[in-house]
Amino acid sequence: MNTGERQLSELLHRITPEPPRQVAVADVAARLASRAPRGHRRRAFRRGWAPALAAAAVFAVAAASVGVAALFTSHHGTAPRAGSRPGGISASSVVSASASAAAHPPPSAPSTWHLPIVGGPWGAELINPDPLVQDSLTGSGASLYAILAGHLVRIDPVAGYVLDSARYTEPLAGPPAVVGNTVWVVWSYGPNVVLHGYNATTLAQVASVTVPVAGSLSNLAQGVLAAGPGGSLYVAAGAGVAVVNPSSRRVVRTITVSAGPASSVAVSPDGSKLYVGTGSFTLLTYDLATGAQLASSTMAGGGGDLVATPGGVWGTTGTGMSEWVWFAPDGDLSRAVQVSQGAGGGLESVPAFSGGAVWIGGSHTLVCADPATGQVIASAPIPADHGIAEYLGRVTVVGGHAYADYTDVRTQRSGLARMTPPAACGGQL
Known part of the structure; x- marks a missing residue:
């Protein structure tokens, strides 16, 4: 796990009571993409979500990484507000x-x-x-x-x-x-x-x-x-x-x-x-x-x-x-x-x-x-x-x-x- 990923993991731990665990961009993308069914052409009408969700995951993690970098490099900035998934589920x-x-x-x-x-x-x-x-x-x-x-x-x-x-x-x-x-x-x-x-x-x-x-x-x-x-x-x-x-x-x-x-x-x-x-x-x-x-x-x-x-x-x-x-x-x-x-x-x-x-x-x-x-x-x-x-x-x-x-x-x-x-x-x- 690289430095940016470790910092993101620590930030996630600060905004939720869950114990810290390692996180990588690929993990988040795979998690979201897994919502679409795999490997069955009769189910293709719901498969279209997978690429979009994976791309959204990469974008979200990249944005969060920028926030982490700002938090650790600025002496005067404030920590970003805790985000949550739609519906109130924590990040x-x-x-x-x-x-x-x-x-x-x-x-x-x-x-x-x-x-x-x-x-x-x-x-x-x-x-x-x-x-x-x-x-x-x-x-x-x-x-x-x-x-x-x-x-x-x-x-x-x-x-x-x-x-x-x-x-x-x-x-x-x-x-x-x-x-x-x-x-x-x-x-x-x-x-x-x-x-x-x-x-x-x-x-x-x-x-x-x-x-x-x-x-x-x-x-x-x-x-x-x-x-x-x-x-x-x-x-x-x-x-x-x-x-x-x-x-x-x-x-x-x-x-x-x-x-x-x-x-x-x-x-x-x-x-x-x-x-x-x-x-x-x-x-x-x-x-x-x-x-x-x-x-x-x-x-x-x-x-x-x-x-x-x-x-x-x-x-x-x-x-x-x-x-x-x-x-x-x-x-x-x-x-x-x-x-x-x-x-x-x-x-x-x-x-x-x-x-x-x-x-x-x-x-x-x-x-x-x-x-x-x-x-x-x-x-x-x-x-x-x-x-x-x-x-x-x-x-x-x-x-x-x-x-x-x-x-x-x-x-x-x-x-x-x-x-x-x-x-x-x-x-x-």
């Missing part, structure tokens, strides 16, 4: 996550970030102002996991603090998969697929598995890693789906895909079926016991982002304001029904199965649905800030609360939101 929240848990407040300390979301669904409040990478939030046990500013992080769901972190940049969209005491992520996707495993408590790396690719990888890949109830990992790897044993860290089996490279995978909760999405768009169903293909169906207009539940499989189709979430009973797309309109939600409208319900976000309505029937159980409007969209998505349930990735486009405020949905939304709330 220190822009600083990127450290690779050390010591850079964050202790988990026992009271949170200083809880901020009600005006008009938010089910008492929504912002409990951490750090912008999460979209479609990266998941939960297991008493922890939340997400991707934040070039790090895989473990978050305390009570206080909202980042407890541990490890450097990680996701190659494509999709949440981590937690198996036992290990958090698995896709480290690289092409020419081979590489998985890394991290201790679920410390986030120290404990494993690495290279998965060979059959043929070519899909250029629509997203949601390529899934965990089965038996503990195996399933990876979309070109013309096949690789089955990985996390204990031995080996590929123990490959299921050949009949209709082009696999772009998305999901496993039924009972472990009997594997659902594979390919192309634009074919849904294949396989018997996991035998590897035999059970069914094949197609949908016009593309599709993906598969989620398996006891009643069948869920996914998305369309783009922009025409995007919607479908439910296919028993994996049969000819019987697929529309569950919720994404309304331009992009990755925020990808369905998630957690806490006994399927959750669908976006920019208009937050929905919880019955995983067996596809019927909507409860819904709540997502507010708009002076007519400009706010987003909630990628819901995961931990400890009786629902957590989601939140973004207010007008103020550029974003982070981790906590809600208390009605009990009807799931037996695990």
Whole structure:
């Protein structure tokens, strides 16, 4: 860290109560640019923010550096007034996550970030102002996991603090998969697929598995890693789906895909079926016991982002304001029904199965649905800030609360939101 960066870090510490931590221009630019989804051409309508946000970050840091220089070179000038992000979040929240848990407040300390979301669904409040990478939030046990500013992080769901972190940049969209005491992520996707495993408590790396690719990888890949109830990992790897044993860290089996490279995978909760999405768009169903293909169906207009539940499989189709979430009973797309309109939600409208319900976000309505029937159980409007969209998505349930990735486009405020949905939304709330 150079002198100017260290001075900026010290200035940020003066204007906020947070402990000092190192900050670089690249860190701030990456933090802001991470608000836009990566690597999926169907989501391109929200990708345009990334260059502008990165440029804005560099400009903001350059301006702050000038202020720091003036402060340290003038004998008569006064210190610049403390700035804040729109909406009252302090400037220190822009600083990127450290690779050390010591850079964050202790988990026992009271949170200083809880901020009600005006008009938010089910008492929504912002409990951490750090912008999460979209479609990266998941939960297991008493922890939340997400991707934040070039790090895989473990978050305390009570206080909202980042407890541990490890450097990680996701190659494509999709949440981590937690198996036992290990958090698995896709480290690289092409020419081979590489998985890394991290201790679920410390986030120290404990494993690495290279998965060979059959043929070519899909250029629509997203949601390529899934965990089965038996503990195996399933990876979309070109013309096949690789089955990985996390204990031995080996590929123990490959299921050949009949209709082009696999772009998305999901496993039924009972472990009997594997659902594979390919192309634009074919849904294949396989018997996991035998590897035999059970069914094949197609949908016009593309599709993906598969989620398996006891009643069948869920996914998305369309783009922009025409995007919607479908439910296919028993994996049969000819019987697929529309569950919720994404309304331009992009990755925020990808369905998630957690806490006994399927959750669908976006920019208009937050929905919880019955995983067996596809019927909507409860819904709540997502507010708009002076007519400009706010987003909630990628819901995961931990400890009786629902957590989601939140973004207010007008103020550029974003982070981790906590809600208390009605009990009807799931037996695990």
